[in-house]
Amino acid sequence: MSRTALTREEVLEAADDLVKQHGPDALTMRGLAARLGTAVTSIYWHVGNRESLLDALVERTVEEMGAIQPTGRTPATRIVSVARRLRGELHARPHLIAVVHERGLTERVFLPAQRALVREVHSAGLRGARAAEAVRAVQFQVVGFVLVECARELAPAQATGRERPGKTVSARKDPALARALARPVDPERLFTASVRALVKSLLAQGNN
Amino acid sequence: MSRTALTREEVLEAADDLVKQHGPDALTMRGLAARLGTAVTSIYWHVGNRESLLDALVERTVEEMGAIQPTGRTPATRIVSVARRLRGELHARPHLIAVVHERGLTERVFLPAQRALVREVHSAGLRGARAAEAVRAVQFQVVGFVLVECARELAPAQATGRERPGKTVSARKDPALARALARPVDPERLFTASVRALVKSLLAQGNN
DNA sequence: ACCTGCCTGTAACGCAGTTACACCGTCGGC
DNA sequence: GCCGACGGTGTAACTGCGTTACAGGCAGGT
Numbered sequence: 001m002s003r004t005a006l007t008r009e010e011v012l013e014a015a016d017d018l019v020k021q022h023g024p025d026a027l028t029m030r031g032l033a034a035r036l037g038t039a040v041t042s043i044y045w046h047v048g049n050r051e052s053l054l055d056a057l058v059e060r061t062v063e064e065m066g067a068i069q070p071t072g073r074t075p076a077t078r079i080v081s082v083a084r085r086l087r088g089e090l091h092a093r094p095h096l097i098a099v100v101h102e103r104g105l106t107e108r109v110f111l112p113a114q115r116a117l118v119r120e121v122h123s124a125g126l127r128g129a130r131a132a133e134a135v136r137a138v139q140f141q142v143v144g145f146v147l148v149e150c151a152r153e154l155a156p157a158q159a160t161g162r163e164r165p166g167k168t169v170s171a172r173k174d175p176a177l178a179r180a181l182a183r184p185v186d187p188e189r190l191f192t193a194s195v196r197a198l199v200k201s202l203l204a205q206g207n208n
Numbered sequence: 209m210s211r212t213a214l215t216r217e218e219v220l221e222a223a224d225d226l227v228k229q230h231g232p233d234a235l236t237m238r239g240l241a242a243r244l245g246t247a248v249t250s251i252y253w254h255v256g257n258r259e260s261l262l263d264a265l266v267e268r269t270v271e272e273m274g275a276i277q278p279t280g281r282t283p284a285t286r287i288v289s290v291a292r293r294l295r296g297e298l299h300a301r302p303h304l305i306a307v308v309h310e311r312g313l314t315e316r317v318f319l320p321a322q323r324a325l326v327r328e329v330h331s332a333g334l335r336g337a338r339a340a341e342a343v344r345a346v347q348f349q350v351v352g353f354v355l356v357e358c359a360r361e362l363a364p365a366q367a368t369g370r371e372r373p374g375k376t377v378s379a380r381k382d383p384a385l386a387r388a389l390a391r392p393v394d395p396e397r398l399f400t401a402s403v404r405a406l407v408k409s410l411l412a413q414g415n416n
Numbered sequence: 417a418c419c420t421g422c423c424t425g426t427a428a429c430g431c432a433g434t435t436a437c438a439c440c441g442t443c444g445g446c
Numbered sequence: 447g448c449c450g451a452c453g454g455t456g457t458a459a460c461t462g463c464g465t466t467a468c469a470g471g472c473a474g475g476t
Contacts, residue, residue: 144352
């Protein structure tokens with residue numbers, strides 16, 4: 001009956017498609033089996049269970065991302081470029097973020113950028129623990145930011161809440177600020193500004 | 209039969225307990241009913257459905273957190289203190305983070321610190337869009353960091369991966385860095401350092 | 417006495433992950 | 447040629463989940 005026998009790779013491919021298109025919740029074992037024109041048990045035979053399937057998907061996608069190369073002249077701009085590229089890669093795979101987060105595989109997503117960051121931080125003159133701290137600060141910053149972004153996208157009518165108007169003292173003194181805070185965030189802009197600010201401080205010698 | 213009639217508040221309280229102790233996945237309608245010694249339908253009568261129940265829990269907890277007061281002398285240290293306190297509050301409620309994140313209510317969790325941040329940023333001399341950007345950068349930084357922290361805690365044997373030893377160029381030149389990166393992260397330390405670095409840059413005038 | 421609104425319980429529906437078990441084909445050994 | 451092992455598939459079930467249709471119970475107003 002079976003067309004040419006089912007392979008693990010086929011299963012992963014179909015699962016990846018499903019998750020890419022409709023998110024991780026849409027990945028059901030029965031649905032996957034139906035899509036492949038086979039029975040549930042075959043899926044289990046090839047990939048174990050849903051958990052392993054998701055793990056395999058994460059691994060697959062992270063490898064597909066590969067390493068990240070910096071561009072720019074100064075170490076600071078090169079680090080920022082790495083951060084932006086990492087964010088871009090992650091952002092292009094929102095489904096991955098969801099899966100990774102709910103499975104606690106965040107470390108895994110740190111790695112593609114790690115080596116590049118180490119190199120740049122080092123060439124900026126940072127050594128030892130200080131350098132490691134800088135690398136990790138940037139990693140956390142990027143991944144954290146992307147997580148927040150993804151979470152925000154899930155909320156349609158975010159309903160910024162019942163801000164009683166004119167409540168904040170500064171709101172009166174600085175209407176421009178109030179207006180800016182009322183406007184929706186421009187994540188790209190905010191991200192670049194944040195990373196730039198963070199990196200600038202991290203690379204400055206002798207601060208604490 | 210019923211002891212003294214079931215009330216919405218009782219339901220919320222029990223649900224809160226359940227989530228606090230065993231995480232949001234442990235909150236099942238049947239389990240909740242059993243814990244309250246009542247039937248499932250009563251739960252539905254009082255809170256609508258699981259979604260609304262979770263929403264109500266988030267609302268409850270965020271209100272319980274209340275506003276956050278800064279301490280310290282300079283605006284920078286005061287902002288850092290707000291960030292640390294917000295992190296502390298969130299960290300004391302890991303269950304809340306999970307729920308909030310998977311429901312896309314991240315904005316909600318930004319608010320307790322918002323007013324304090326606005327005030328401090330303003331008193332540091334930032335105005336208008338620049339000030340708003342600074343406030344948001346700190347908010348994203350804090351919440352993002354906590355999200356990453358929570359995700360990491362879910363992964364028991366994180367398995368930092370197959371780092372082929374000596375692969376990175378800098379690993380040879382800077383063994384201290386390699387060692388520091390191999391060690392587990394100290395989140396508290398890294399958080400403070402990151403926020404401090406970010407704030408320092410944000411408050412510096414005339415940078416871009 | 418009866419109706420109405422609030423509240424509770426019984427029993428089911430549909431869908432999820434998972435698995436026990438029977439089956440079918442192919443291939444190596446006799 | 448036969449037979450058993452093994453890789454792979456299919457049927458049908460189990461459990462547990464959120465949710466709901468429906469049948470009441472109990473108070474109070476008329």
